[in-house]
Amino acid sequence: xxxxxxKGLDEIEEMIKGCGSLLVLGCETCSAMCFTGGQRQVEExxxxxxxxxxxxxxxxxxxxxxxxxxxxxxFIEPIADKIKGCNAVLSLACxxxxxxxxxxxxxxxxxxxxxxxxxGRAVERGVWAEVCMACGDCILGRTAGICPVxxxxxGLLNGPCGGASGGKCEVSKDRPCAWQEIYHAMKRLNMLxxxxxxxxxxxxxxxxxxxxxxxxxxxxxT
Amino acid sequence: xxAGVSFQTGKAQKGEIRMDxxxxxxxxxxxxxxxxxxxxxxxxxxxxxxxxxxxxxxxxSIRRQNPLPRTCGRICTHPCxxxxxxxxxxxxxxxxALKRFAADSSWKDQYKEVVSVKPTGHKVAIIxxxxxxxxxxxxxxxxxxxxxxxxxxxxxxxxLRVGVPExxxxxxxxxxxxxxITDLGIETKPGIRIGEDxxxxxxxxxxxxxxxVAVGAHEDRKLxxxxxxxxxxxxxAVALLxxxxxxxxPKVGKKVAVIGGGNTAIDSARSLVRMGAETVHVxxxxxxxxxxxxxxxxxxxxxxxxxxxxxxSPVEIRGxxxxxxxxxCVKNELGEPDASGRRSPQPVPGxxxxxxxxxxxAAIGQVLDSSFPAHDLELAKKGKAxxxxxxxxxxxxxxxxxxxxxAVTGPATAIKAIAAGKQAAVSIxxxxxxxxxxxxxxNESVPPEKLSSTVVEKTRKFPRCETISVPVADRVKSFxxxxxxxxxxxxxxxxxxxxxxxxxxxxxxxxxxxxxNCVQTCPxxxxxxxxxxxxxxxxxxCQACGVCVLECPVQAIDIExxxxxxxxxxxxxxxxxxxNPMVIGFFDYYGNFGPGDIRNLKxxxxxxxxxxxxxxxxxxxxxxxxxxxxxxxxxxxxxxxxESDPFPDARQSVERRVENAKVMLDALGLDGRRLLFxxxxxxxxxxxxxxEELMEIVSDLGPNxxx
Numbered sequence: 067x068x069x070x071x072x073k074g075l076d077e078i079e080e081m082i083k084g085c086g087s088l089l090v091l092g093c094e095t096c097s098a099m100c101f102t103g104g105q106r107q108v109e110e111x112x113x114x115x116x117x118x119x120x121x122x123x124x125x126x127x128x129x130x131x132x133x134x135x136x137x138x139x140x141f142i143e144p145i146a147d148k149i150k151g152c153n154a155v156l157s158l159a160c161x162x163x164x165x166x167x168x169x170x171x172x173x174x175x176x177x178x179x180x181x182x183x184x185x186g187r188a189v190e191r192g193v194w195a196e197v198c199m200a201c202g203d204c205i206l207g208r209t210a211g212i213c214p215v216x217x218x219x220x221g222l223l224n225g226p227c228g229g230a231s232g233g234k235c236e237v238s239k240d241r242p243c244a245w246q247e248i249y250h251a252m253k254r255l256n257m258l259x260x261x262x263x264x265x266x267x268x269x270x271x272x273x274x275x276x277x278x279x280x281x282x283x284x285x286x287x288t
Numbered sequence: 289x290x291a292g293v294s295f296q297t298g299k300a301q302k303g304e305i306r307m308d309x310x311x312x313x314x315x316x317x318x319x320x321x322x323x324x325x326x327x328x329x330x331x332x333x334x335x336x337x338x339x340x341x342x343x344x345x346x347x348x349s350i351r352r353q354n355p356l357p358r359t360c361g362r363i364c365t366h367p368c369x370x371x372x373x374x375x376x377x378x379x380x381x382x383x384x385a386l387k388r389f390a391a392d393s394s395w396k397d398q399y400k401e402v403v404s405v406k407p408t409g410h411k412v413a414i415i416x417x418x419x420x421x422x423x424x425x426x427x428x429x430x431x432x433x434x435x436x437x438x439x440x441x442x443x444x445x446x447x448l449r450v451g452v453p454e455x456x457x458x459x460x461x462x463x464x465x466x467x468x469i470t471d472l473g474i475e476t477k478p479g480i481r482i483g484e485d486x487x488x489x490x491x492x493x494x495x496x497x498x499x500x501v502a503v504g505a506h507e508d509r510k511l512x513x514x515x516x517x518x519x520x521x522x523x524x525a526v527a528l529l530x531x532x533x534x535x536x537x538p539k540v541g542k543k544v545a546v547i548g549g550g551n552t553a554i555d556s557a558r559s560l561v562r563m564g565a566e567t568v569h570v571x572x573x574x575x576x577x578x579x580x581x582x583x584x585x586x587x588x589x590x591x592x593x594x595x596x597x598x599x600x601s602p603v604e605i606r607g608x609x610x611x612x613x614x615x616x617c618v619k620n621e622l623g624e625p626d627a628s629g630r631r632s633p634q635p636v637p638g639x640x641x642x643x644x645x646x647x648x649x650a651a652i653g654q655v656l657d658s659s660f661p662a663h664d665l666e667l668a669k670k671g672k673a674x675x676x677x678x679x680x681x682x683x684x685x686x687x688x689x690x691x692x693x694x695a696v697t698g699p700a701t702a703i704k705a706i707a708a709g710k711q712a713a714v715s716i717x718x719x720x721x722x723x724x725x726x727x728x729x730x731n732e733s734v735p736p737e738k739l740s741s742t743v744v745e746k747t748r749k750f751p752r753c754e755t756i757s758v759p760v761a762d763r764v765k766s767f768x769x770x771x772x773x774x775x776x777x778x779x780x781x782x783x784x785x786x787x788x789x790x791x792x793x794x795x796x797x798x799x800x801x802x803x804x805n806c807v808q809t810c811p812x813x814x815x816x817x818x819x820x821x822x823x824x825x826x827x828x829x830c831q832a833c834g835v836c837v838l839e840c841p842v843q844a845i846d847i848e849x850x851x852x853x854x855x856x857x858x859x860x861x862x863x864x865x866x867x868n869p870m871v872i873g874f875f876d877y878y879g880n881f882g883p884g885d886i887r888n889l890k891x892x893x894x895x896x897x898x899x900x901x902x903x904x905x906x907x908x909x910x911x912x913x914x915x916x917x918x919x920x921x922x923x924x925x926x927x928x929x930x931e932s933d934p935f936p937d938a939r940q941s942v943e944r945r946v947e948n949a950k951v952m953l954d955a956l957g958l959d960g961r962r963l964l965f966x967x968x969x970x971x972x973x974x975x976x977x978x979x980e981e982l983m984e985i986v987s988d989l990g991p992n993x994x995x
Contacts, residue, residue: 075955094842099803104841106910113913117956121993132842134801191808 067096068160069186069194070103072111073179078156079118081177085126086153090115090179091145091167092132093159100194102180103158105132111158111179126153136163142170149174202271208260210251215268217244224265317827319789320736321368321383326707329353331368331383332789336849338386339783339877340900341886346390355426356419356706358395358465359448361388362457362771365551365582365701371736373787373828377744379752382774382782389779395464405472408432410720413496415482418446419702420502420693422469423709424716429472431717436496437474440481444470446504447694448702450530451552453559454767459533483661488689498688498716501665501674502709505654505694506530511547515605516650521612522605525556525651532559532767541647542566545615547602548651549579550699554586556649557594561764568594569643573601573620573633588757592764601633603640605648615643654699665689673698680727681715682708690715737828746812747831748934753782784878784932791849792830793837795823799844806836806845811935833935834906838945850902855911859918862897869921869986871896874907878928879968889973896924896979903928903935904942912949912963919995922962922986926974929967958992961985 082088090112097103112130119126131148133141136159142149149155149167154175157164160182168176184196199216205223206213215221219237226245229236235243252258321331330349337346350357364384372380410433414421417439425435443449444466448457470476480486482503491499508524516522521541525548531538540563546556549572557568570589572579575598579586590596597617604616618640620633655672666685668675674691677683682690692708694700711728718725739747757763757771774782792814793806802821814830817823825836825845832849846852859872873889873896886898901907904927915923925946930936943965950960964982969975 075952092842094799094801098801098841101841105843106838106841106908109910110908110913113910113917114952114956117913117917117958117994121957 067099067185067187068162069183069196070097070100070160070180071183072102072107072158073181075114075118078111078115078177078179079122082115082154082156083122083124085175085177087127087129087151088115089149089152089155090128090130091136091149091155091157091159092130093134093136093157093163094132095135097159097163097180098132099188103132105130107158108132111156115156132158135159137166139166139170142167146170201268202275203269205266205268208266209248210255210257212244212248212251214244214248217247223268317790320371320373321381321789324367324371324736325353326367326703327353327710329368332786332791334390335381335383335386335783335786336788338390338779339786341780343390344394347394350387350390354706355423355469356448356465356702357387357391358461359419359457360384360703360706361386361391362461363448363452364703367703373736373739373789374785376736376739377747377787378749381785382753382755385753385755385771385774386779386783389774389776392773393776405430405432407434408720410434410498411436411496412498412500412716412720413438413491414500414502415488416446416502416504416693416695417444417466417476417478418502418504418693418705419448420504420705420709420712421446421500422466423706424500424502424692424712425474425709426469426472427710427713428716429469429474431713433717433720435474437470437476438480438482438486439476439478440503442478444476444478446502447506450506450533451526451555453529453533453555455558455562455763455770456555458769483659483664487661488664488686492688498690498719500709500712500716501684501689501691501695502693502705502712503657503660503695504705505656505673505699507655507657508650509653509655511602511605511648511650511652513602513604515607515612516648518610519605519607519612520610521607521647523647523649525552525649526654528556528649529559532563537563540565541612541645543569543643543645544647544649545569545571545597545602545643545645546649546651547571548653549574549581550651550653551581551585552654552699553649553651554581554589554594556651558585558589558592559767560649561592561594562767565647569597569645570594571597571600571602571615571617571643573599574622574630575599578622578630588770591760593760597643599633601635602648606642612646612648613644615645615648617641617643654694656695660695665691669698678727681725682712683715683719683725688719690719739829740813743812743814743829747787748936750785750932750934752785753778781932784934788832788849790827791847792827792832793825793834793845793847794827795825796844796846797822799842800840801842801844803841805839805841809835809839809938809941811835811937831934832902833938834903835935835938835941838905838908850906855899855901855906855908856914858899859911859915859920862899863915863918863920865897867895867897869895869983869991870919871922871924871982871986872915872920873898873924873926873974874904875900875926875973876904876928876933876968877902878932878934879926879973885973892976893974893979893983895983896974898973903933903938905935905938907942907945909945909949909952912946913952916953916958916962916992917994919992921989921992922964922982924964924966924974924979924982926966926968929970959985959989962989962992 090108092105092108093103108130112128116128131145135141149171156177156179157167158179164176164178185198186194186196189195201215218225219235230243230246233246235241319332322328334346334349361384366384368383369380374380412428412433412435414425414437417437425437428435445462448462506526508526544560544565546553553570557570560568599620600617602615603618606614618635621636622631623634626632666675674695676696682692684691690712692712693705715725755771763770800823802823806815815823815825832847834847837845837847875898877900904925912923946965950963953960966978
């Protein structure tokens with residue numbers, strides 16, 4: 067899922083200063099699971115913003131809501147009137163959610179309350195790790211399920227670089243060498259011969275990217 | 289079936305007495321204690337009220353179902369405790385002792401109640417004033433009917449007065465309870481014996497429209513062995529206990545054998561010890577396992593020196609000079625289970641032996657008095673009980689006549705008799721109004737669900753309170769009450785052991801995003817996932833700790849014990865009482881605080897408005913922020929000491945939440961020092977120094993700019 071963190075209160079305040087009435091809007095999928103965008107976090111942030119506004123004399127009502135996913139128009143539509151009734155929306159979603167809101171409501175100011183960090187997973191309670199860079203050309207089948215693009219500090223496709231010591235990356239001692247992990251996993255899986263094959267070459271996508279599935283398309287899409 | 293009658297107490301506190309006995313039996317959310325109680329006393333509710341120091345309300349809750357709370361607090365066989373979920377963890381909640389605490393401690397403040405009931409003009413006669421008769425009279429009076437109680441003995445109370453010894457139920461307590469019932473405007477006619485002084489048919493002629501026969505079972509079964517009829521020193525337990533309870537001093541042997549294993553046998557044995565018998569044997573044909581007497585009664589009897597002779601049946605009473613000289617017995621072994629489901633005793637050939645005794649007390653069960661006028665009503669069990677046409681309504685062979693209690697069932701418990709009385713009241717009320725009589729299902733208690741071994745392991749154990757009783761050496765010298773009432777602190781501590789069955793978490797499936805946080809954080813493992821990712825919380829396993837409510841990012845979980853929203857409603861209320869400065873204090877019920885501390889807190893720190901919660905686990909960061917948003921100048925979170933915390937593993941997350949809130953308050957410019965997190969001291973709600981430090985900070989920082 068998408069891993070997110072909340073921006074600092076000062077940054078949020080700077081963004082919304084003088085915006086008038088504000089809807090603090092949660093997004094209850096990835097963002098809720100990161101404890102950044104559920105109803106609870108909406109309440110918490112809205113309360114802080116209201117206090118901040120009172121202290122700075124900034125006018126405008128602060129209202130709260132949360133929807134299932136801000137990146138889907140179907141979930142946004144039921145609260146369209148509420149959004150239109152506010153001068154601005156503070157979105158507790160990832161960049162996809164913020165941009166969807168901005169597209170659907172071109173006349174409303176949409177502010178991000180969060181920073182979209184990466185595609186990752188919770189590795190323990192309160193700790194999320196990046197696991198995929200969405201490179202568009204997955205090679206995990208050749209690397210024993212460990213992504214060197216994401217987890218090697220240098221993003222080497224045909225590593226290792228030789229700088230690792232004691233299993234740790236030369237960039238940071240906290241960081242395991244992805245290629246060493248790949249080597250051990252490949253050995254365990256009797257796949258070491260893969261590493262001797264011709265070097266891998268990656269087809270990097272051009273951004274912004276788009277996926278088109280003609281078999282799923284209904285009418286002519288944009 | 290929920291006939292409600294409102295009443296007001298002397299201090300104009302509103303309460304309600306409901307006669308909805310045994311309705312909604314099948315309701316799955318009933319906690320085991322309530323389900324097991326023959327009158328469905330809302331045990332969980334009053335235990336919780338005691339935990340919250342709302343003692344008067346606890347008594348009102350008890351009285352809503354039970355007209356004899358002080359009696360039941362002492363002598364009830366408490367089927368509720370047998371099924372208590374806590375019993376699967378360590379020991380059940382001492383429910384009966386808590387009932388006694390609530391009833392005894394609030395009795396004087398509580399009753400005189402002022403009852404305003406509209407009279408119906410109907411007249412009802414009740415024959416017998418034991419627990420069944422008294423309960424029926426109480427409920428019928430509240431229905432507005434004119435009730436007259438006929439009692440053959442000089443004073444009301446039935447077996448409660450003449451069967452239960454003083455050391456278990458003091459007469460003064462019983463008198464006060466009966467007085468409260470008769471104060472409802474009930475006419476009493478003691479010293480009138482039905483059959484001899486007045487016939488049931490006469491009662492109808494006298495204008496009574498319905499009769500409830502609750503004459504009890506006051507005649508001991510015969511032992512049916514040689515020597516029983518003709519020897520001096522063979523006594524019936526009922527006669528013995530009656531004489532003692534009426535203040536007489538019957539002649540007592542030096543060495544006595546009491547035959548039987550019920551409460552009457554134990555009551556007789558313990559009374560005999562007090563009357564000077566040197567040795568008392570209780571001779572019972574099965575083993576202790578099968579003994580119908582209450583376990584604690586057996587234990588107390590043994591403590592007082594009563595000797596238990598199990599697996600033994602009397603064969604013959606032998607005498608010298610027409611006086612008992614010994615009891616010939618035979619040893620038994622247990623064979624196949626009989627109709628009662630207990631293993632039947634089989635005599636072991638050649639195992640006869642003699643007990644050297646000079647008195648034999650027969651206590652092998654009681655039946656309907658043989659002098660009961662059979663011509664008025666159809667009898668059952670070979671004339672030993674009153675026949676009931678329909679156990680669902682307690683109606684007899686005669687229209688308008690209802691019967692219940694021991695006279696119908698044979699000797700049973702007080703609480704079952706109370707249930708019969710209440711059922712009779714409902715039946716008679718319907719009968720008088722010409723309505724169809726509601727049929728009440730049987731009150732067989734359902735065995736409670738079994739907790740998994742993981743839950744048992746994960747649930748923190750807290751020892752059951754020890755009741756204080758008079759030392760054996762002193763108690764055997766008199767009939768003074770043996771057990772004393774729980775102290776306030778003990779009672780509260782005991783009430784806090786409650787595991788809040790069915791007051792726990794529920795999931796709104798519409799909102800749930802299956803994030804698994806509840807599954808990962810529940811201290812007892814109540815939530816589970818289906819293959820398709822749906823999350824369910826086992827309602828019986830859940831102990832209402834509240835952890836998952838705050839862990840759920842989308843607020844899909846709510847809880848019955850102090851639901852979401854409860855904290856803020858309390859905060860709003862607390863803040864409405866304006867003081868300068870104003871500090872919200874969240875206090876944990878599980879804190880070990882002494883009596884009157886909340887009052888002391890209010891006197892010493894009028895600025896601290898207390899909000900009581902079942903664990904600080906329930907206080908969300910947003911609750912803290914909103915308290916400031918609403919104008920609080922400071923917030924104290926006072927957690928219980930770790931020794932009394934039922935969920936110690938959840939403490940860290942509370943601390944971290946507070947730390948995070950402090951950081952955010954600093955970022956806001958409101959200053960995190962306004963937020964104080966403390967552990968409650970061993971005595972009192974808060975540490976004086978800590979509160980004063982906070983007050984200083986608050987006054988240095990000035991008022992909350994939100995005001």
